[in-house]
Amino acid sequence: MSRAETERRTGDDDRAPEGPGLLRRAPGGPGRFHRVLGGPGLFRSELIITVRRWRTLALLGVLAAVPVLIGIAVKIQTGDDGTADDGHGGEGPAFITQVTNNGLFLVFAALAATLPVFLPMVVGVVAGDAIAGEASAGTLRYLLVAPAGRTRLLLVKYATTLVFCLLATLTVAVSALATGALLFPLGDVTTISGTRISFGEGLLRAGLISMVVAASLAGLAALGLFVSTLTGSGVAAMATTVGLLITVQILGAIPQLEAVHPYLFPHYWMSFSDLLREPLYWDEVGRNLGLQAVYAAVFGSAAWACFTSKDITA
Amino acid sequence: MASHESAQNTDESQDLSPARRRAARYFVPVAVAGIAAATIGLVPALAASGDPDLPEISAQELIAKIAASETEQLSGTVKISTDLGLPSIAALADNYLPGPGEGGRGGSSAAPEDKLTQLATGTHTLRVAFDGPERQKISVLEESAEYSMIHNEGEIWAYDSASNEAMHTEKPGGKSGDGAAAKRAKPLSITPQEFAEQALKAAGPSTSVTVDGTAQVAGRDAYQLAVKPRQSGSTIGSIKIAVDSETGTPLKFSVNPSSGGKAAIDVGFTKVDFSKPSSALFEFTPPKGTKVTEADESAKGEGEPSKQDLKELEKELENEFGGFPGGGLNVIGKDWTSIAKFGTGAGEGGSEKGAAGAEGDGAAAGAMGILGGLGDPVSGDFGSGTVFETRLINALMTDDGQVYVGAVTKDALVKAANADK
Incomplete structure (x- = not known):
């Protein structure tokens, strides 16, 4: 707690609040007054605090390691002639067979491998911690002794989580790109439809896919934020969010529940690979983004209803 | 502890107690969920409701248009x-x-x-x-x-x-x-397109071909051509082909079983573009x-x-289909209600697909046992047998080894078997 406080202070020392009539110093929280103004300053300081946590850095480190591991594994499995020598093609994670042709495919393979579990888990931890973590550290009430208000704080927390989604996705993508470039040849990209695009266009597609993958996590982020407003314990909120994620993934794997599958937030996650077709196939991607928007609206407003009507005692 | 916001809100809604005001906030997520569900439910319904207004056209003109x-x-x-x-x-x-x-x-x-x-x-x-x-x-x-x-x-x-x-x-x-x-x-x-051509080839005096209104397919206005059997006893209720009103290109093809329910085969464009790819x-x-x-x-x-491979294949096919003791393939009836009949010779051949062809009697008998478990027993003048039903194709295998297969109902199969005796 004292460390976090120090970080908050170093995070935006230059943003002392101006203007008369503001409560500048919260009792008992000497460093907190920097955050009272809200707006971009609050958002910036929240983001810096989130990213600078050791926990966050460790999670990002794990994410960065996954593509390296996949790359090395594929490299070892590959014969000297440059072709994967296993006879059973079509198994394993998506795009894994194309990695040996083109290192850029490691980006897609790594995203396909991390999207079901690793990425959402990391997002679940950050989203679950957003409000409940402040409450359990005893800092929430000081955040609220400010004209910024609860709604604004909640929006800032959600925006921070969304930026973190993008950051986590880019961590995987950049690490995969670096590993792929080191271990495998780069060059013109063959789309899964069999057509060829230049490496530059391939990079653009990789960027686009990263954005779509990050946006795919928006629904989970809202769900985590909602859970976070329900409890005063950061650990409980994180565990619940990750638990919900796993439950939903299991439900999505049961064929008898096919009727409800289109309503589960991970259902269209893998649709990002439709952006590797030629011409681009947007139907499922659109459905994915729409579903995420619905989840964000429903659980975002639920979080708002819960957070603005509850008594904050910690 | 009082937050800034609740302090701001107190004068706006003094008649409501704070507890009720708080509870009211929970209506927001419920309402959002409701609106989302309604939108998801309504949008396809609204999109499907607009059948386009097109000039009348006869079935013959429509087929000519396709051609x-x-x-x-x-x-x-x-x-x-x-x-x-x-x-x-x-x-x-x-x-x-x-x-x-x-x-x-x-x-x-x-x-x-x-x-x-x-x-x-x-x-x-x-x-x-x-x-x-x-x-x-x-x-x-x-x-x-x-x-x-x-x-x-x-x-x-x-x-x-x-x-x-x-x-x-x-x-x-x-x-x-x-x-x-x-x-x-x-x-x-x-x-x-190819599906439609094949269906039209099958048309004869036993078939009614009509224009059955219009429809929107892949965002284009289309006429619906309905092909229906005039004979009774067919499992095919109707075949519908949606034809683009401008270009005459078939856009959608569906086979509806006479038993109702959703189409057994449905092939259609969801997006179409007539420019050069x-x-x-x-x-x-x-x-x-x-x-x-x-x-x-x-x-x-x-x-x-x-080339030799092909010859072997021909021989193999002959062994499987032509070489049955019952004298091979016969067709009973015609057009929609035609039934293929072939003898397997009890205990020797396996199933209608020649599954057990060359694998010996034991395997064939085993296959018979498994198949018997999948079908329903029937009996009639022909003796008794087993009927295997799907939505379009039904098959009757009699106990003495005759097999009747066709896109006809179970009753029609039994009737054909009775008449055949």
């Missing part, structure tokens, strides 16, 4: 849904159908036969692109992968991105001129590291040239 259609260039997305009432044709075919698929299957996972049998069950999305007779492409969209068949001026490629394997062959008339190999990789008729679509160079199988090679993979 005169000069659409050579188009690209689009096709959705195929098949519900034949079978668990999985692909699995059955893998187990029971020997023959032409085998050589290719051993050679490469990019061989087209397996992919095409998979299309016979469930729902699949395809993308098609046509640019005259020289360039066509059909892609089956799979989860994170795609299976493409590309024909570009004599070169035929099949590429399976999941396994990163490709199959190559050349069209007959090219330098290799191996017709058998070309046939292997040639796409089956799976576009709505990009030529880059048809260019395929196998990426480095892709395993390429020449179709000729895969046939030779078994140590025989493909």
